[in-house]
Each structure stands twice: as C-alpha cells, then as structure tokens.
Amino acid sequence: MMPLNCSSLVFRVPYILAQTRLTNTKKLTSTSCVGSCFTTHSYQNKSFHIVSQFNQNYSSSPVMEDQTNLLSSPRPENYSKELIVAVRVVQMACSLCQKVQDSLISKTNSPVHSKDDNSPVTVADWSVQATVSWILSESFGCRNVSILAEGDVQRLSVADASGLLDAVVKLVNDCLAEATYFGLKGPDSPLGSSDVLEAISRCNSTGGPTGKFWALDPVDGTLGFVRGDQYAVALALIEDGEVVLGVLGCPNYPMKKEWLSYHHRYHRIISKLTPPTSESWDKGCVIYARKGSGEAWMQPLHHKNKLLAWPNSAIPVRVSLIDNPALATFCEPVDKSNSSHSFTAGLAHSVGLRKQPLRVYSMVKYAAIARGDAEIFMKFARTGYKEKIGDHAAGVIIIQEAGGVVTDAGGSPLDFSKGIFLEGLDRGIIVCAGAKLHEKIIRAIDDSWNSSNL
Incomplete structure (x- = not known):
C-alpha cells in the first residue's frame, strides 16, 4: 500500500474556523479504538490513521485535535468529522461507479435496464x-454507525448469486486498495466474501424519529447510469428526524456551467484528443453541506493516482438570485413513470416559466439548483408512488445551506422522521432558489391543482 504523505493530514477545511495539529501516536492497536467491528493489526510508528475511530460520543480523533475554539456558532464543530469522512468516501464511490459505467458504455449492445x-x-x-x-x-x-440503504444482503447470499458476489468483492477490494489516495485507511488485507456480506448487512436501518443513521443511495438514477448519462451517489446523516449533513457525488456533472450545453459523451471524445488541464472540462463534482453552517461547497471529482488534498479545490456554491419565473429554469425528472410531466408543464406555463425544462436524471437536479444552474425543481408523483428519504435527504440539506427552500407542495418541510418513506407528503416536492420564487410556485400549485386530473 502506498505510504502516507503526512502533510496531507492537515485538514484545511473551509467551513471550520480553526487550526488543527497532528498527534503522532507511537502505536495504535485494534484495542485502542473503541467500537471497531473489524479485526485490525497494530500500526507502528509513522503509520497514521487519517480518520480514526471515535468513541461512542465521537470524541476527538487520536490524530487530529482542535487547537482553538471555533467561532462561527455555539457548536460549529458538530458533524465536521462526519462530513470530512462522508465527502471522502463519496469521492471513492464515484471513482468506483465511473469504472463500472465506463465498462458498461463500452458494451454498446448491453441489455441492462x-x-x-x-x-x-x-x-x-x-x-x-x-x-x-x-x-x-x-x-x-x-x-456508532447505522445505515439505511435499499440493498438486501439475502440476494447476495444465495447459491446462484456467487458470480455476482465475486464481482462485488473484487470491485470493493479494488476500491478500498485506493483508500489512501482519498485520505482514508483501507484494510490491511483484501476483504473476503464474508467481510463484504457483513458490511452490506449493516445497512439495515429503518430510520425513524430518534437516533442517528446514515441514508445512502449508492446509484441514484439507474437509467442515467446505464445510458451513460447523469446519476448521483447520495449520502446523508440524519439525527432525530433531521438531516444534519449531506453529500452528493455527481460523476458526470461538470464543474463549469458553460459545459452544461454539451452532453458529457462529448467529453469522452475530447479527452481522447487532448490531455486534461486545469482549463479543460472538469468531469464531475461533489457538493456537500452541514446543517447550520449557512454554506454549501463543491469540489471537483478526485483524479486517479493522486492524493486528495483536502478540501480539493473546494469552492462555495449559492442558489441563483432570480425570483422572476419568466427568467427561471426549472428541473423535472426524465422518467415519466413516477412523475407527471403534463401537470408540471401546465404549472410552469401558468406561472410564466418560458424556458425549456432541464430534465436531468437523479438527484443531480438538487446540485443544479444549489449551484445556480437552475431555479426550480418540481416533482408530482403519480398515485401510489412513495418517495424514499434516501432520494432527497442529501439534496435537501445542500439546498437549504446554499440559500434555497425545499418543502412539499403545501409549503411544509419534508419529514424525514417516519422511516424509509417521506410519509404525509402533500402532493409533491417543490425546490426553489429563494423564498419569493417559492411563494409564487406554491400559490400557483393551489390555483392549478383542482383543475388537474391528478
């Protein structure tokens, strides 16, 4: 495994107004970190954990301790360690997905849908x-970790799934072998099938109003993924029914807005003709936010075989200042199977929206609004369809901290305390760049709803 560059351990986090120092521990053993559920070996001097296990109260890491009091809020350090780890692991997940999608796109006759x-x-x-x-x-x-995700480990445990399990184990090990590039500690030896099944089996949370759990959507936007288009990796932390941090990895969503008019497959052609530079297309981004910070940040997707120097050229993102519907761009789902395009089209016309809708797969729509590429996202599910919290949690906190507004169509906040689904949702979900625009959309919905056939 590649030796660690100790200088990369100094976290220069843009949302933490403090300096940090490294603590060189002479010896870290598997018993020195409370709560670890994996067998680990001793790590001798000069081998550092970039992110170490924390005790059950998430106390200070043995590697990094705050040197000064933080100034931006009474408890600004809340969830900062969790956010750092979340961003790094989403970067890893995006790299993994890129490899799979690149392999899939190369097979033009693939029947995967x-x-x-x-x-x-x-x-x-x-x-x-x-x-x-x-x-x-x-x-x-x-x-200390509870994860809500869709996958059921039983599907991988049956005899006829051995080929699928072998493929998963290989991909996981290939990804974890690169953990040091992302500032994380990987396993000392490759994981076996039982280790991978054990990791997946811990993703069995059902959510609820109390306690802390992570909501993960590994590949949001299946059709976008298999068609070589937009998809997202979404990870959020929810505590006592409130989203406290969110990370959206958008592997095919370029950093620069001017590239949005080009399909990202164009980048595949250009990248083969010219080597990538700082001035060229940055393919992919990761957007993240933490509750109460009043900030959302975007960093480019990490390049292969380089150490991720935190915060990886992160820049702040804010929602658009446009509050005139005639000038606004609105997003809606590409897939018509679980949303009504006819109603959103009629509603858009009634409030004066004149631009063509930005139809984007997955939670990339949240990223588009958070960074000012669009102003409105409206989704009205068809009868019987239930929204899952993992499809919205990360996007909601990012929009809110970037200055936007997210509610249901009745103007009420989304409720993440009811389990796997967004129960009690009033008609649909409305995301707007600002409060004034949001008020106009909500009024238009009330005026139009009774005349619709939904």
Whole structure:
C-alpha cells in the first residue's frame, strides 16, 4: 500500500474556523479504538490513521485535535468529522461507479435496464454500499454507525448469486486498495466474501424519529447510469428526524456551467484528443453541506493516482438570485413513470416559466439548483408512488445551506422522521432558489391543482 504523505493530514477545511495539529501516536492497536467491528493489526510508528475511530460520543480523533475554539456558532464543530469522512468516501464511490459505467458504455449492445438482475448497475449498487459501510464503520466504530440503504444482503447470499458476489468483492477490494489516495485507511488485507456480506448487512436501518443513521443511495438514477448519462451517489446523516449533513457525488456533472450545453459523451471524445488541464472540462463534482453552517461547497471529482488534498479545490456554491419565473429554469425528472410531466408543464406555463425544462436524471437536479444552474425543481408523483428519504435527504440539506427552500407542495418541510418513506407528503416536492420564487410556485400549485386530473 502506498505510504502516507503526512502533510496531507492537515485538514484545511473551509467551513471550520480553526487550526488543527497532528498527534503522532507511537502505536495504535485494534484495542485502542473503541467500537471497531473489524479485526485490525497494530500500526507502528509513522503509520497514521487519517480518520480514526471515535468513541461512542465521537470524541476527538487520536490524530487530529482542535487547537482553538471555533467561532462561527455555539457548536460549529458538530458533524465536521462526519462530513470530512462522508465527502471522502463519496469521492471513492464515484471513482468506483465511473469504472463500472465506463465498462458498461463500452458494451454498446448491453441489455441492462434495471437493478433486477446481475447487471453492472447492480454490481455498482452493492459495491458502493459495501465500501461506504466499511469505511464508515472503520472510521466511527460499527456500534456508532447505522445505515439505511435499499440493498438486501439475502440476494447476495444465495447459491446462484456467487458470480455476482465475486464481482462485488473484487470491485470493493479494488476500491478500498485506493483508500489512501482519498485520505482514508483501507484494510490491511483484501476483504473476503464474508467481510463484504457483513458490511452490506449493516445497512439495515429503518430510520425513524430518534437516533442517528446514515441514508445512502449508492446509484441514484439507474437509467442515467446505464445510458451513460447523469446519476448521483447520495449520502446523508440524519439525527432525530433531521438531516444534519449531506453529500452528493455527481460523476458526470461538470464543474463549469458553460459545459452544461454539451452532453458529457462529448467529453469522452475530447479527452481522447487532448490531455486534461486545469482549463479543460472538469468531469464531475461533489457538493456537500452541514446543517447550520449557512454554506454549501463543491469540489471537483478526485483524479486517479493522486492524493486528495483536502478540501480539493473546494469552492462555495449559492442558489441563483432570480425570483422572476419568466427568467427561471426549472428541473423535472426524465422518467415519466413516477412523475407527471403534463401537470408540471401546465404549472410552469401558468406561472410564466418560458424556458425549456432541464430534465436531468437523479438527484443531480438538487446540485443544479444549489449551484445556480437552475431555479426550480418540481416533482408530482403519480398515485401510489412513495418517495424514499434516501432520494432527497442529501439534496435537501445542500439546498437549504446554499440559500434555497425545499418543502412539499403545501409549503411544509419534508419529514424525514417516519422511516424509509417521506410519509404525509402533500402532493409533491417543490425546490426553489429563494423564498419569493417559492411563494409564487406554491400559490400557483393551489390555483392549478383542482383543475388537474391528478
């Protein structure tokens, strides 16, 4: 494994107004970190944990301690360690997904269209889930980590799934072998099938109004993924029913707005003709935010075979200042199976929206509004469809901290305390760049709803 560059351990975090120092521990053993659920070996001098296990109260890491009091709020340090780990592991997950998607796109006749078989998107789902679970458990101790995700480990445990499991294990190990590039500690030896199944099995949270759990959507936007288009890796931390941090990895969503008019497959052609430079297309980004910070940040997708120097050229993002519907751009889902395009089209016309809708797969729509590429996202599910919290949690906190507003169509906040689904949702979900625009949309919905056939 590649030796660690100790200078990379100094976290220069843009949202923490403090300096940090490193503590060189002479010897870290598997018993020195409370809550670890994996067997680990001793780490001798000069081998540092970039993110160490914390005790059950998430006390200071043995590697990094705050040197001064933080100034931006009474408890600004809340969730900062969790956010750092979350961003890094989402960067890892995006790298994993890129490899799978690149392999999938090269097979032009691939029949993959869903997650219901041993398809590449299924492999990506399981592999991201196992990788994120392993990293979070190693970083904070498995007794402190609860994860809500869709995957059921039983599907991988049956005899006829051995080929799928082998593919997942290989992909997970390939990803974890690169953990040091992302500032994280990987395993000392490759994981076996039982280790991977164990990591996935810990993703069994059902959410609820109390306690702390992570909500993970490994590959949000299945159709976008298999078609070589937009998709997202979404990870959020929810405590006592409130989203406290969120990370959205958007591997095909370019850093620069001027590239949005080009399909990202154009980048595949250009990148083969000219070497990438700082002035060229930055393919992919990761956007993240922490509750109460009043800030959302975006950093480019990490390049292969380089150490991720935190915070990886992060820049702040804010929602658009446009509050005139005639000038606004609105997003809606590409897939018509669980949303009504006819109602959103009629509603858009009634409030004066004149621009063509930005139809984007997955939670990338939240990223688009958070960084000012669009102003409105409206989703009205068809009868019987239930929204899952993992499809919205990370995007909601990012929008809110970037200055936007997210509610249901009745103007009430989304409720993440009811379990796996967004129960009690009033008609649909409305995301706006600002309060004035949001008020106009809500009024228009009330005026239009009774005349619709939904």
